Amino acid sequence: MESSDTGASASSPPPSPVPPSWPSPTPALPLLVVVASPCAACKTLRRRCSESCVLAPYFPPSDPAKFAIAHRVFGASNIVKFLLTLPESQRDDAVSSMIYEASARIRDPVYGCAGAISQLQTQITQLQAQLAKSQAELISMQIQRANLMEQLHMTKSQESCPQQFIESLLNSPHDYQINSCLDDYNGFGSFWEPLWT
Template sequence: MGGNSPCASCKLLRRRCAKDCIFAPYFPSDDPHKFAIVHKVFGASNVSKMLQELPVSQRGDAVMSLVYEASARVRDPVYGCVGAISYLQNQVSQLQMQLAVAQAEILCIQMQQDHPVFPNCPQIHYSGDKLLPPPSQCLNFANSPNVIYDTVFGHDIVS
């Protein structure tokens, strides 16, 4: 902030905060942890160079990104923010799959209501909170010739 109250960067690095300090607008003195984590991961010199290369209008977003990435890297040193992003993408994929299954079940129920004897749509039975196909459509793997029982690990292996 130039002169009176040094920014978090100048405070941490123990230097005088100049009027034109590149860190002052983005790392205020009341939030020293934000700069400390960015400095730990990227280094003050590298962050200064990055910010100087950007137009002033983009620096705020860049600092927010650096803080997010540095925090993620401290939490997960191997994957950093990529680990969090991958986890969220996987969660979105799973939810999209669940949504598709639910939409198919809704369509099937609607078709059953519109056409009570619809041949290609299995009857859906409710068991507690789960939807189950009728027993005649359930595969009985225990009696199937395609199942090999592994006595060492106790698993059924479908061939």
């Protein structure tokens, strides 16, 4: 009997290491291969973009207009040659400069960036002239204000002879501003009445 029991136990499957309450394992999923989209340069040129593409770091697929502008003016082979002559630390600035120059060349085919620089220099010259004129006017107004304040302070000492004081004010080179200021000043109302009658 023991042999039959041992034979029966040998033919039965071994107990499962996974408890019956656990879900059965899912079959292995195939690995998804993520394919990066080609850079804007390779997409425009309709060629395969490799990992060692020189243009990929500077012309991302999300902004194809950058490469289109630079390619239109410089050409793809010239851009690649130029980038290969530079160290990697300077390539980003070089691409930005090429895009700026190409945009300026498209707007102004004759002068390009030089035309934009010349226009900006003309604006700077005009603004400097306006600033110098404004500073000269400011200095002139400060001098007029100082003269007016000096003459107003003189009134206290010259109250005994107001006629001479009024004549000195009228003969000053800035009498148009002084007269308007004195019209508003209450202390001179009695002086002006005899002059106008």
